[in-house]
Amino acid sequence: MKATSNSGPGLYLYGVSRSAAARPARLRSAGVDGVHPPHPRACDEFVCWVSDVDPHGFAAAMQRNMENLDWLALHSVRHQQVVGEIAAKTTVIPARFATVFSGEAALFKNVRARKSALGKVFLKIANAEEWGVKVFAEARPARAATRAASSGKQYLQQKAARLKQRPGRNDTQVAELATKLERLAQASAPTGKVSGARPDLLWQATFLLSRARRKQWDQTLKQFVKRWEGARRIEVNGPWPPYSFVSDAE
Amino acid sequence: MPNNPETVQLAGTSQEDASLLDILDHVLNAGVVVQGSVVISVAGVDLVYVGLNVVLTSVETALRNLRGEDLRPKKASGNE
Numbered sequence: 001m002k003a004t005s006n007s008g009p010g011l012y013l014y015g016v017s018r019s020a021a022a023r024p025a026r027l028r029s030a031g032v033d034g035v036h037p038p039h040p041r042a043c044d045e046f047v048c049w050v051s052d053v054d055p056h057g058f059a060a061a062m063q064r065n066m067e068n069l070d071w072l073a074l075h076s077v078r079h080q081q082v083v084g085e086i087a088a089k090t091t092v093i094p095a096r097f098a099t100v101f102s103g104e105a106a107l108f109k110n111v112r113a114r115k116s117a118l119g120k121v122f123l124k125i126a127n128a129e130e131w132g133v134k135v136f137a138e139a140r141p142a143r144a145a146t147r148a149a150s151s152g153k154q155y156l157q158q159k160a161a162r163l164k165q166r167p168g169r170n171d172t173q174v175a176e177l178a179t180k181l182e183r184l185a186q187a188s189a190p191t192g193k194v195s196g197a198r199p200d201l202l203w204q205a206t207f208l209l210s211r212a213r214r215k216q217w218d219q220t221l222k223q224f225v226k227r228w229e230g231a232r233r234i235e236v237n238g239p240w241p242p243y244s245f246v247s248d249a250e
Numbered sequence: 251m252p253n254n255p256e257t258v259q260l261a262g263t264s265q266e267d268a269s270l271l272d273i274l275d276h277v278l279n280a281g282v283v284v285q286g287s288v289v290i291s292v293a294g295v296d297l298v299y300v301g302l303n304v305v306l307t308s309v310e311t312a313l314r315n316l317r318g319e320d321l322r323p324k325k326a327s328g329n330e
Binding site for chain 1: 270272273274275276277278279
């Protein structure tokens with residue numbers, strides 16, 4: 001490949017932490033490309049967690065494969081492993097998946113330009129974790145019309161009727177849980193872009209929860225699990241690095 | 251371990267693919283504001299960002315198609 005003035009390795013950014021904070025001495029996770037290990041680079045009061053990537057090969061592979069679910073899954077998991085490992089030790093602002101800089105100069109320039117925005121986000125996410133909560137319907141609602149449709153039009157009418165009676169937004173009990181969780185959490189965000197198509201899903205959201213509130217959070221969820229037995233199922237996942245609450249850092 | 255966030259099963263059972271989908275849900279949720287689509291040529295471009303709106307739509311479609319056939323992901327042939 002022809003070398004240009006700017007042709008070192010590219011830098012894949014996993015996230016930014018603060019240099020004053022304790023930081024992992026060494027990460028065990030493989031890098032996003034499975035080859036180049038993640039490492040810290042100090043930039044003023046920040047630490048940028050990066051891996052070298054081949055700016056031509058890897059970036060091209062990203063572009064080619066962003067619609068390839070297998071590729072996307074593997075690389076998202078690697079991204080999460082690195083960010084998760086850092087988050088276990090210190091507060092980290094996760095970078096968006098697939099953020100690559102042409103080199104250190106470009107990375108540092110970008111980070112310095114966002115200095116005050118980054119500072120605000122660090123305050124927001126300090127001592128907090130991200131949690132996902134989903135509520136599923138356990139029992140299917142009885143179908144009003146079970147007779148076979150005799151025409152295409154009738155079929156569509158029946159289908160529309162079924163969709164209409166699907167519980168969800170106007171389920172007051174789900175709304176009650178949502179309100180309680182929102183009160184406990186520092187922030188909430190919509191989620192489920194990838195998984196959201198499941199038909200039995202009634203509601204889902206992502207929350208930023210202070211570690212100090214964890215006990216109340218668990219108690220609230222358990223209370224609803226008990227109350228909803230046989231009717232609705234609650235699924236909770238986490239703790240995640242605060243992926244969904246850092247867009248202010250952009 | 252935060253490395254592998256647990257999916258806490260509070261009641262009932264879940265699909266096997268739930269945790270992978272959860273990872274995608276959270277990892278790809280970072281900075282949901284998508285400014286247009288992608289610049290991926292690295293030469294001369296400092297920040298390379300792939301348009302996730304495109305990605306997410308296609309992932310959703312892929313998952314929906316998968317579900318149409320079979321609710322579970324195919325298991326890898328060998329055990330761990």
